[in-house]
Amino acid sequence: MILTFFETKNGLIKKSSLILADYCKRLKNKFNLNIIGIVSNEINETEEEKLKFFEISKLYKIQEKNAIANCIADIAKKENSQIIILSHTYESKYILPILSSKLDYTCVSNTIEIPKNISPFEIKRNAFSGKAFENTEIKEEKVIISVNTNSYSSSDNENKSEFTLVDHNESYENNKQFEITNLEKQSSKINLRDAEVVVSGGRGLKGPENWNMIEELASILNAATACSKPVSDLNWRPHEEHVGQTGKTISPELYIAIGISGAIQHAAGVSSSKYILSINTDKEAPIFKISDYGIVGDAFEVVPKIIEELKK
Ligand SMILES: Cc1cc2nc3c(=O)[nH]c(=O)nc-3n(C[C@H](O)[C@H](O)[C@H](O)COP(=O)(O)OP(=O)(O)OC[C@H]3O[C@@H](n4cnc5c(N)ncnc54)[C@H](O)[C@@H]3O)c2cc1C
Incomplete structure (x- = not known):
């Protein structure tokens, strides 16, 4: 049974x-x-x-x-x-x-x-x-x-x-052996682990000031935002967003990797996503090996075009 x-x-x-x-x-x-x-x-x-x-x-x-x-x-x-x-x-x-x-x-x-x-x-x-x-x-x-x-x-x-x-209808005694004393701060409205769509940015985005387009795309797609390890190490984004071997492991329906090279440690946290779409200027970037869809191009040109299309 x-x-x-x-x-x-x-x-x-x-x-x-x-x-x-x-x-x-x-x-x-x-x-x-x-x-x-x-x-x-x-x-x-x-x-x-x-x-x-x-x-x-x-x-x-x-x-x-x-x-x-x-x-x-x-x-x-x-x-x-x-x-x-x-x-x-x-x-x-x-x-x-x-x-x-x-x-x-x-x-x-x-x-x-x-x-x-x-x-x-x-x-x-x-x-x-x-x-x-x-x-x-x-x-x-x-x-x-x-x-x-x-x-x-x-x-x-x-x-x-x-x-x-x-x-x-049984009720059970509260016999918890631990208590949650501190809750992790969520930087995006959608919980990264439960999100069906995740928009993620890497060092290719050059600096924290360029995350507006990532957040806009995420908001249109009702997605959570994520990032690579160097991005959170550089404090461009909060650590809760870091995915990979030393960060969170996620498996959304769609993972969109923007300006991320796809190092093995990054792939470890995202490769069980159902579909991966990557945007990268380097056609040899390893991220394309684990991607279902790839766009070889400059994120600063491609992402605004995607946003424009989705808004129509
Ligand atoms: C023990 C260990 C554990 C690690 N754990 C993790 C982990 O958990 N998660 C993680 O992410 N990393 C981890 N790393 C680091 C990992 O090895 C890589 O260094 C890191 O993932 C690279 O981050 P990135 O892709 O953002 O940056 P980069 O490697 O610098 O890649 C940037 C990419 O952006 C592209 N690019 C540049 N400009 C543009 C543009 N205008 N438009 C589009 N694309 C552009 C480039 O072609 C490049 O592919 C770990 C490393 C070690 C040694």
Whole structure:
């Protein structure tokens, strides 16, 4: 049996969770399993209807927003789940190790395909910050995986089926062993780790005074802004925006690299983006090797033209 958790925000199911639902359905049909879903009870009715397209047999609605790992662990024990599936998001990356230690399941993060086998469990995952793939085989029967939903294309789901609704109204004592004393300052309105589109600038932009066009492009595309390490080292941009091996690892739908050479340490943090578009004056720049689309040109000419077109 598959147990999965759908993330929501303001009552809406996150896009990554809808892709995850499709992933679970394919897994169910490949190995003839059942799907049990878990979702916050803040989900609104129309969103709940969307889940009926994924052949889920039972849906638990949980009221605890601060003890999601506890809820999932309790439901997993009650239902004797064999496979727990989360999306590889910021929220689930936090839940995954807690669940693994609570349940003593083996966990595999950042998986990118449907398992080849479930007994023993064999699955492909991203390794070394997306620079390699790894085929993992797990000897234990019970596993938790997190799926990189950017690496997976969902199919059309037309047939609706009903599920049994179960309210999970347990409340859990607040037994947090740590407290957040300082929150990271966000320099852009959109959270870099959750952003679907990221506009990123490098040393090719010459100086902090030239970031207006980056911010304008980001605002038109509803994107977060990011930068290379030297840019934050030079204090052109805040450190929270630095992506790469020593910065944040991100995997948006679209990463736009402007004036960034694409050094291996930079690529390590962005190469699992679904699409990469690069703008660089040097046609030999390594960033083009990991790009899906490339524009060889001067950012100061190309970016204003893109902005102009998008504004039309
Ligand atoms: C241990 C270690 C860890 C590191 N970790 C990170 C990390 O986490 N993240 C990271 O980013 N780096 C990291 N680095 C640094 C990395 O090696 C590179 O030096 C860095 O990524 C280069 O930044 P850049 O591309 O902005 O600058 P540059 O390498 O200077 O590249 C600028 C690019 O802009 C292009 N350009 C110039 N003018 C224009 C123009 N007008 N229009 C368009 N393009 C133009 C140039 O052709 C060039 O390709 C690390 C290095 C080490 C040793």
